[in-house]
Amino acid sequence: PDISAPGDNVTSTAIDPTTNTQTYAVESGTSMAGPFNAGAALLVMQKIKATQPDLTGADLVKAVKLALMNAAEPMKDINYPDTYISPRRQGAGQIDVAKAGDLTVSAEGSNDAGSVSLGKIGKTTTFTVTLTNHGKTAQNYTVDTNGGPLTQVRDASNGNTVHDETLVGATVNTDTANFTLAAGETKQVTFKLSLDDSVAANQLVEGYLTFKATDAAQTISVPYLGYYGDLTDEQVIDAPANSGESIFNGGYLVDNNNNPLGVTDAASLSNLVNTDTTGKYTWTLVPTYVDNKKVSFSPNGDGASDTVFPYVFSKQNLKSVTIQILDAQGHVVRVLDKENNTSKSYLQNGNSFNSDLGLSTDMRLDPTAFTWDGKVYDQATGKYVTAPDGKYTYRLVTEQYNTGAQQNQDYDLPVTVDTVAPTLTGLSYQDGRVTVHYDDQGAGFTKFSDLALKIGNKAYGINLNNNGQNNDGTLSFELTAAQKTALENSDGSLTLTLTDVAGNKTSATLQATAGTHQTDTTTPTSDVAPQFTWKVGDAR
Structure with a gap:
């Protein structure tokens, strides 16, 4: 951006939908900041047309933009108060309409803008800022580099929050740290940006140059931005x-x-997250598995x-x-x-x-x-x-x-x-113990895969105890006391449903009476799997 303007909780004109009359409303967003900038530009243009009547067309627009950017106040980061917010986020800084209208000196960087775009840089880079005094009074200036150059870092202790800090091993200096700009004079101030061998490649190099005037109303600032290294070197799609x-x-x-x-499959994943008591398997963390x-x-x-x-x-x-x-x-x-x-x-x-x-x-x-x-x-x-x-x-x-x-x-x-469903065979029930053999010819299972057990209208997840390396195995498990009671109070049938990691399902029903051993009473079915009460979260 070139500049920042208020865009949060701004009072704006509006239409009352109930009476269809004009009123005011508090709004937020770029729809507020944009008009603020437009109005500011119009006010500054009126002032410049009065003080520099020979400016027209593109030259007038350029003068307005320079005034707004030069007068802007670079904002510091409220979360990291020792440094400035990056020029890539705030541009020249917070807009100051009154100051922009009163400026008689302009500072121009590159591309007819009040900023310096360095592009790719090496160990040593020189650039100039051109200052012009459009007024009738000489101005005295001192250059302040504001602790720069800065670079972007991430705060690992605060959710990888992006912010700027001083780039150790980098300096930006000028031989014209103090100067007087006479009325009507144009002066080029040359800066040397240097990086020593401790500065690693592929870093942003940025900051703000302030030209402090004896007359504070004529103090101006210019942001600069460069990149040390190959701009394409980073992996642009974030790592998994x-x-x-x-x-x-x-x-x-x-x-x-x-x-x-x-x-794992959706039902097993939901069971994993919703029954977790360790905090290791939240919806935020499961993608790491x-x-x-x-x-x-x-x-x-x-x-x-x-x-x-x-x-x-x-x-x-x-x-x-x-x-x-x-x-x-x-x-x-x-x-x-x-x-x-x-x-x-x-x-x-x-x-x-x-x-x-x-x-x-x-x-x-x-x-x-x-x-x-x-x-x-x-x-x-x-x-x-x-x-x-x-x-x-x-x-x-x-x-x-x-x-x-x-x-x-x-x-x-x-x-x-993988469109092939797994199979369930060899189902048996004896004295409260269920045994079943499973097999899959496709993607198989993971250590988080569950076998779904349905008794009556209740469903339970039984972990396969599969290490994720084997696509077949035999699972034997003891019904809990509550499950045995549910079985005795139902029609005596057990429905088992297994889903592979691709989402293919298969079901089998074992007819059993508590304490009775009935081997291989397997009825494969293509019915829809039982509906679980587990909540499936939106991992996206």
Whole structure:
């Protein structure tokens, strides 16, 4: 931004909907800050037209912009009061209309603006700020570098909050630290920005230069911004939550119910979170348990894990994002979408969630464009058909605005298509103990997978005790006293339902009377699985 203006709890004109008359309302947002800036520019333009009547057109607009930016007050961070808020967040600072109207001196950086855009910089960079005295009185100035240069850091103790701090090993100096600017004079002040060997590459270098005048009304400031290193070097899509290096805790695929894939099936996941007493398995933390080898879905139209969508975060505005699906051999079998000019991810004030790539402004007209329904194009029929079971790669191909070695990057998320349900065999019940053998020919299970037990109208989750490495096994468990009582008070049947990590379900019913052993009384069914009372959270 160039400048910041009030946008929170601003009293504005409005229409009373009940009486259809003019009134006032308190509003917040850029819809308030924008008009504030526009009105400020108009007032300053009136003043400049009166004091510099020869200025017209683009020159007049430039003069107005310089006055507003030069007069702005750089704001310090209320959470980190020893340093300034980044110019990338506040521009030149908080707008000061009265001061802008009274300025008789202007300071110009690069691109006809009241700021200095350095782009990529090296160990040593020089730049100039051009000051012009449009008044009739000489002004005396002293240069203040305000503790800069600064750089961006993250506060790990405070939710990775972004803020600026002094960049150790960096200096910005000028040989013209004190000078007098005569009436009508233009002077170029040259600065030298230096980084010593302790400064690591790939860092922002920014700050504010203040030209303090003996007449405080003529004090002006100029923000500057550069980048030391390769602007494309960072991984623009944030690292996955299960890597231990994620900023946004995203970087995984979710199904059509927004459940993270690769942890376990939806019902088992809900049971894991809602019965957890340790704090290790909250909805926020479960994405860290994603097993890349178990990320799978079943595009069979049953409403469970039918589609996949990337819950990912972008650390930059991107020129384009293309979504590709690759088969196990690395061949592109489908291109889902290409989006241009996507927005970087951020945490918006007033919200409790970060804005992921799918919520980018340019995607508002089609927020599901990145969804893969598990289908690929069949050249023989000219139609889209369900992809064969097997391993695939969900790839985001990103292109940055900045040029560099890593301008184009691939971000791969493995996923398996699995449409085959597991099987339950060898069911038996004896003296309160249930035994069952299970098997799956697809993605299988994880250590969090449960067998669902239904007695009457009550459902229970029984952990498979599977280490996630075996797709088959035998589970034997003792009914609790309450479950035995429920069995005696019901029709004596037990319904077992097993769901693999891809969302495929199978059920079997064992008819038993407490204390009676009935072996292999198995009735496979394709009925819908029992409805659990567990609450399925929205991991997205």
